[in-house]
Amino acid sequence: MVNKQLLQPESIVVIGGSNDIKKPGGNMLRNILAGGFDGGLTVVNPKEERVQGIKSYSTVEEIPNADLAILAIAAKYCPATIKTLAEEKNTKAFIIISAGFGEGDEQGKKWEDEIRETVNSVNGCLIGPNCIGVITEKYKGVFTAPVPPFNPKGCDLISGSGATAVFIMEAGMALGVTFAYVFSTGNAAQTTVEDILEYMDLNFDPEKDPLIKLLYLETVSNPKKLLKHASSLIKKGAKIAAIKAGSTEEGSRAATSHTGAIASSDMTVRALFHKAGIVYCSSREQLLSVAAIFNYRKLKGKNIAIITHAGGSAVMLADQLSKGGLKVPEISGPDAEKLKSFLYPGSSIANPIDFLATGTAEQLGIIIDYCEHKFDNIDAMVVVFGSAGLFNVENVYNVLSVKLEICNKPIFPVLPSVVNAQNEIQSFLRKGHIHFPDEVVLGKALAQVFNTPAPQSQEISLPKIDSEKIRKVIDSASDGYLSPSQTVEILDAAGIPRVHEIVESSKKNLLKALENISFPVVMKVVGPLHKSDAQGVILNIANQEEAGETFDSLMKIKEAKAVMVQPQLAGLELFVGVMKEPGFNHTILCGLGGIFIEVLQDVSAGLSPISKNEATEMVQSLRGYKLIQGARGQKGANEAIFIEIIQRLSALVEAAPEIVEMDINPLIGTQESIIAVDARIKVQKT
């Protein structure tokens, strides 16, 4: 687990430090030296007396105590070395960059286990094995390039893949993205991405700590920890974006072949990110675009002004923003006319604000001032300004730079002239800004950020249900599907309205029972396995008389034991369900029934416990939501009741976490009621 010795070691030993900087142990030492580490630094290398000018020892037994040990030696030597360090050298933090452990074979896994045990026994921290290392404010403990300068206002990067961390830093630096802490967890034999996030959360200082956290995950090893600490950090002011790779079957196979990751279902991961307020990304490019957006002021509304001297980019951006649910509202009125008077003839202020190829830096400044102060229907600006190569645009970027500092509304700079304005862009980046080379890539990421909700409250009030009764049923049940009577008990205890049935084998009793029921009803034979095949389901029974006749004919069917009567419900078919990924809270699903589930896969998912807001969003984000509202002359279904049922289902699985799978399909919804017609529940206790 992360500790002070990992983050701020007073002393470091590099085991396997080398003079050959093409070797990991050589380059690691070089990076630490070049990074200006000011504590005690030693090396273990039996072949040298000094390595890169640093005192080298033949064996680990000889070295002075060290807070942090970085191991760049063959896997087989690591267990014993770490034992010595832990037991004799008071070492509390370990980074193993060597491969050949759990990602390889059984022997490697054993070494990992042994090492973890040793490190745990001294309450130490283990990063890796099979990782690129760690960068903190105090030292540059990676064996790879590039080593980004530590910027306390930059992005923290926590990655399950070392090479991906390298590629993310490389692509980020080109855009002006800066970095603070970097952790590569490798095989995560002890410390996982979630553990690091937990440490950051528990020790969070919003004044000093980096606010932006970028994660690359191939597995979510502790979903609850991720949810808890990501939510908590975001509530304290942090912003988190993450890639969870392996979201498809083919991706998962790739992940499995890579670090032995077990892929969780993408739907559940997305539900977790959504609940935590983590922005879900699918590529390095998207992650870095989101990181760049995080660096600017927060987008508080969906109305964007596009300010440009180049029409084409503005059109493509407007298309993309609109596709992502953002707006490019028309700007008009006296202030707009006044603004127009400052621009060259032919300029357009309707939004996009196009101030022409000849537009000047001072005009840009005026436009931004109007958007900031005069146009209340504008929440943010995107400035697209390149260069045709005729003159230097540094004065334009200087105006932009100042406005970025002083404006309250966010401004996102798209600087497409990566060739013509290369120098001006570099000078802009040196002022600490970040640029977006492609307007459409920005537009997509902007929508992604805007459409990610704030973290859900940790205290969600769920409807009251009869937990005692539920526990009684579950505790007495065996693994597998519950019986029909158990299922009915569970639904009743959870307060989920269900269809009421009468089962009778005597005609007299049946007719008596039917006195209090409203027609039409459905009658089904009880006994034969395949009721429909046996012509044992009769619809549209309108009255007592027909019911009596139908009873007689049904009881003549072979194997008939009794007759079941259900009210014949008409309304909109709905669906709710539960799935359970190992380690995650239950995923609650909702949708319209029938073809919507089976053909269109139109399903919303949320992670239990589900707040009323979340349930509402789940229902309203269905593609077929209009049908719930009532469309095409049909009356729809009661949305409030549907939302309550989703929450009751959530309360149910919180009371009975042994439920691993559940379907209520269909529920029949009208404006007055929603009634479960069929349900199945699977429990698994071990």
Place this chain on the structure above:
Amino acid sequence: MVNKQLLQPESIVVIGGSNDIKKPGGNMLRNILAGGFDGGLTVVNPKEERVQGIKSYSTVEEIPNADLAILAIAAKYCPATIKTLAEEKNTKAFIIISAGFGEGDEQGKKWEDEIRETVNSVNGCLIGPNCIGVITEKYKGVFTAPVPPFNPKGCDLISGSGATAVFIMEAGMALGVTFAYVFSTGNAAQTTVEDILEYMDLNFDPEKDPLIKLLYLETVSNPKKLLKHASSLIKKGAKIAAIKAGSTEEGSRAATSHTGAIASSDMTVRALFHKAGIVYCSSREQLLSVAAIFNYRKLKGKNIAIITHAGGSAVMLADQLSKGGLKVPEISGPDAEKLKSFLYPGSSIANPIDFLATGTAEQLGIIIDYCEHKFDNIDAMVVVFGSAGLFNVENVYNVLSVKLEICNKPIFPVLPSVVNAQNEIQSFLRKGHIHFPDEVVLGKALAQVFNTPAPQSQEISLPKIDSEKIRKVIDSASDGYLSPSQTVEILDAAGIPRVHEIVESSKKNLLKALENISFPVVMKVVGPLHKSDAQGVILNIANQEEAGETFDSLMKIKEAKAVMVQPQLAGLELFVGVMKEPGFNHTILCGLGGIFIEVLQDVSAGLSPISKNEATEMVQSLRGYKLIQGARGQKGANEAIFIEIIQRLSALVEAAPEIVEMDINPLIGTQESIIAVDARIKVQKT
């Protein structure tokens, strides 16, 4: 219209050529000079005797004859100057880079009209106004930077926006994309993007001409020309990708404010691109990724091997390929095991083929050889190879470079280390290759290319319909909706099966007519406007007797004049329709009816004439297609008949192009038949 004088002028005059290279007229001249134009070159500039070393004349009257004139003077001087050039200097090609024409005000439009008339009168070619110019093999006629070296194997770029052309070239050059001909059409007062494509098609030499064409359009001014010549070029071996910006309402407003473009509906544009075989792109980045893919061998199948030394990128790429409908098939068997023996322990060959961070150039070569020669289930390779910064990877990229030359299967190189391997990447690009910095961006573009079909045949055989009868109805109709009887005549003449109705006011005649009809039927009162409100629609009439009783009761309704009888059809609701964007062929739509149209907008579109293949693809690409096949115990609808109806609708609008809007909704489909129940047709003759 494009002519030889535009492409290969023997002499050029730059009107407004200047010594100040910060001015368009100055930089234009500099680019022409630097580009080594070897013909006669003169300048008109009343203030100078020589401009950049070139002889300058005070007035256009004094200059020697010139094939091509490039105008960089104020708009108001252009009409007279062009008149003189056309009439006295035998000039046949004109490029106007000046703004202040049709994009500005009415006066500017008039100047444009006047100039076009002059140019047309001498059968000349006019590019612009309000453009950056033209680059051909012979001269560099743009006033902007960068000026990419002419590469006859590079991409032609034809852009409706000058700045966008600049930004596309800048972004492309960074990836290694090279360019050949560049045309910026600006206001396109005479020559449009389509005209240039037409010229390229009519003069196409597949041995010498550039094969890749990139288009940026804000308007499709001549859809039929675009379709014809894009299809034709692609059939001859060219590859075309295009952005049509302004696909959303907000984007269209942006386009309108930009160059006076009228946005065509995105659905119709996509249908046109699809029919032509043009790859539809939404961003500069996507256009350039597709251009880069075009530069490599053609992807002939969907099975991709991912070869990497960095797991994370492979996982993200596998996810993306799978989302786009491509495959990362598992590799196994004796050859796979043999391959594994050449790699370091811990390598994975299952696909992704992960040969570890320590993987060597020679191992990469062996892996590629196996994919090329041994693994029949592999159609293409993506090689992801970056650098951790420890050693130079030039030897790896050299192997890659050679394999790119000799392998028959396409190989796409993802080189993510834009910092660590910057020099090696540059050296790789100098060998004429293109790289992909982000694996997911490549994955998306690869799917986009793979999922774009080949151009449709120009000769599409449509079902035979009774065109004579259709013309008779249309010719006698007035603008607006056709009457019910006209509509019925049209459907019958087009051979689209429709529900047959009997309308009778005499009970006796009705019952006689019913002798040949199968029950159940629906009976409706004829006369009252709102049949349903008047209880004038009766369903489920089972026999002659009930029909007689129903006739009596319906005729008692106020205003009843007669009774209409229709067979009561049961089956799957389907929909077909027609819409017409000005200038485009008719767009034919199909879908499932009811909620699929109204709530889910699940519609496929194709551009008439629709081939059988296209109609089949339209039906099969519906989200609800499974319902047509039969799902959830329902029997579905006859797909072959549905396809035929789509083709008959296409034949109908080809015979009656005056149809501007048409709906058949619903059609009721069963496995035996598909019958139109309701239809409306709108015609517009002017």
